[in-house]
Amino acid sequence: MNSAGSSPGAESPSGDEVSTAGAILIGDELLSGKIQDSNLYPLAGTLRRLGIRLLRVSIIGDNAAVIAREVKQFSADYDVVFTSGGVGPTHDDLTLEAVADAFGVSTHIDDVTRKMLEEHQGKQLTEAQIRMVRVPDSSRLVSTKDVPWPTVVMRNVWVLPGVPQAFAMKLSVIHHELKGSQCLLSSSVYLRDDELDLTEKLNQLVERHPQVSIGSYPRWFDTRYKTKITFDGEDAALLDAARDDLLSLVPAESVVNIE
Amino acid sequence: MNSAGSSPGAESPSGDEVSTAGAILIGDELLSGKIQDSNLYPLAGTLRRLGIRLLRVSIIGDNAAVIAREVKQFSADYDVVFTSGGVGPTHDDLTLEAVADAFGVSTHIDDVTRKMLEEHQGKQLTEAQIRMVRVPDSSRLVSTKDVPWPTVVMRNVWVLPGVPQAFAMKLSVIHHELKGSQCLLSSSVYLRDDELDLTEKLNQLVERHPQVSIGSYPRWFDTRYKTKITFDGEDAALLDAARDDLLSLVPAESVVNIE
Numbered sequence: 001m002n003s004a005g006s007s008p009g010a011e012s013p014s015g016d017e018v019s020t021a022g023a024i025l026i027g028d029e030l031l032s033g034k035i036q037d038s039n040l041y042p043l044a045g046t047l048r049r050l051g052i053r054l055l056r057v058s059i060i061g062d063n064a065a066v067i068a069r070e071v072k073q074f075s076a077d078y079d080v081v082f083t084s085g086g087v088g089p090t091h092d093d094l095t096l097e098a099v100a101d102a103f104g105v106s107t108h109i110d111d112v113t114r115k116m117l118e119e120h121q122g123k124q125l126t127e128a129q130i131r132m133v134r135v136p137d138s139s140r141l142v143s144t145k146d147v148p149w150p151t152v153v154m155r156n157v158w159v160l161p162g163v164p165q166a167f168a169m170k171l172s173v174i175h176h177e178l179k180g181s182q183c184l185l186s187s188s189v190y191l192r193d194d195e196l197d198l199t200e201k202l203n204q205l206v207e208r209h210p211q212v213s214i215g216s217y218p219r220w221f222d223t224r225y226k227t228k229i230t231f232d233g234e235d236a237a238l239l240d241a242a243r244d245d246l247l248s249l250v251p252a253e254s255v256v257n258i259e
Numbered sequence: 260m261n262s263a264g265s266s267p268g269a270e271s272p273s274g275d276e277v278s279t280a281g282a283i284l285i286g287d288e289l290l291s292g293k294i295q296d297s298n299l300y301p302l303a304g305t306l307r308r309l310g311i312r313l314l315r316v317s318i319i320g321d322n323a324a325v326i327a328r329e330v331k332q333f334s335a336d337y338d339v340v341f342t343s344g345g346v347g348p349t350h351d352d353l354t355l356e357a358v359a360d361a362f363g364v365s366t367h368i369d370d371v372t373r374k375m376l377e378e379h380q381g382k383q384l385t386e387a388q389i390r391m392v393r394v395p396d397s398s399r400l401v402s403t404k405d406v407p408w409p410t411v412v413m414r415n416v417w418v419l420p421g422v423p424q425a426f427a428m429k430l431s432v433i434h435h436e437l438k439g440s441q442c443l444l445s446s447s448v449y450l451r452d453d454e455l456d457l458t459e460k461l462n463q464l465v466e467r468h469p470q471v472s473i474g475s476y477p478r479w480f481d482t483r484y485k486t487k488i489t490f491d492g493e494d495a496a497l498l499d500a501a502r503d504d505l506l507s508l509v510p511a512e513s514v515v516n517i518e
Binding site: 053056 | 388424474479
């Protein structure tokens with residue numbers, strides 16, 4: 001098991017810093033509408049703060065072949081990949097096996113994790129429960145001081161739990177272990193104008209500020225504002241210039257807030 | 260424009276009834292963690308109640324080429340596909356063009372929708388705003404009495420808005436227009452037992468009830484129950500048998516609730 005503070009990006013394509021990410025949320029319950037996912041939002045926020053661009057998310061069911069195919073594809077497409085779900089002890093927990101399959105390796109029982117789990121529950125694991133501590137061959141187990149329960153990392157794939165409270169704990173591990181390569185800055189302007197009436201002005205802005213990513217988000221039934229305009233990029237001066245340009249295009253009384 | 264009650268599944272691979280679905284949620288704001296998606300959960304629930312299996316969801320950014328590729332793949336893979344987002348009037352609203360690209364067709368201005376929008380805002384659309392009423396050639400526009408604003412349907416792809424309030428309105432159109440081929444039944448048992456202690460029993464259940472899909476969901480920090488066991492399938496008698504079998508395997512005092 002790697003100790004806290006090890007170099008986690010060593011096996012990622014871009015070396016120590018990672019630039020792009022993909023996420024795979026696993027579970028029949030998400031697709032059947034029984035459970036509302038609550039892991040993506042905090043993951044996306046964590047990655048943005050780290051300077052890692054999340055480029056794609058897949059939500060798929062508890063099917064080992066589908067999970068393996070998805071993991072293989074994502075691992076090739078992005079610097080770092082996160083899975084969520086399917087790591088418990090029961091028959092529908094297929095992620096660790098599927099991740100092994102994705103990389104053409106077998107699994108083995110990790111004795112350290114096994115001992116931790118046995119100490120936790122005060123008795124030996126049964127044959128069926130051992131599923132939970134079977135990890136892909138050549139995977140790394142990452143622990144930190146705050147989150148001693150190991151996180152399985154296979155190449156550039158971080159295998160995270162689906163239970164929201166457990167997932168949230170793992171975000172602190174990600175924050176500790178991964179380093180993004182980008183400085184993702186963002187600012188927003190909240191306007192009283194209807195998005196339809198802003199279209200021409202936004203088109204001007206987009207043309208004049210090609211290095212700033214400009215977003216427009218209408219809001220219904222909100223008495224405070226009607227449209228939120230966002231500016232994203234890596235250069236603070238360029239962001240400020242685009243924002244000031246917008247402010248020069250709309251009447252002062254339209255502006256509700258600037259963040 | 261098709262009138263309410265038209266036959267929507269006519270162009271879907273399976274005829275009038277649809278069996279499988281995929282969904283594509285579009286928007287940089289979902290991937291950057293600025294906005295928490297709230298459309299998937301009600302969509303998934305609506306589809307389940309209709310008897311349509313949602314098999315995959317992709318969340319992707321505002322990139323026309325990526326959207327087009329995804330739509331093309333999903334359209335081939337599933338009976339019906341739903342997109343959410345990217346249908347407003349601004350530069351980052353790319354979905355309608357991308358859906359046209361996916362099927363190798365052009366777009367045209369739909370005069371009926373244009374007139375509706377002009378009446379709504381009390382003035383003519385500008386050249387830039389017309390983006391909003393450009394629809395793929397040979398797409399259908401579906402209206403219902405309750406939701407007169409047309410929904411664009413291209414082959415088996417339903418193009419829905421991203422704004423949650425607008426999306427929710429469209430779910431009533433889907434409910435009105437689509438008919439699932441399956442009867443998806445579900446029941447749940449809430450137990451005080453830790454999931455780890457249920458593993459062996461669940462493995463027995465899974466083996467004895469191959470036609471029932473059995474799920475196990477641990478719950479942390481909940482004083483009411485520790486594990487929820489779900490039973491899903493198309494046959495009520497088989498579901499009941501699996502549930503009763505579980506109830507015979509656990510002590511009565513473990514059972515918190517049966518749904």
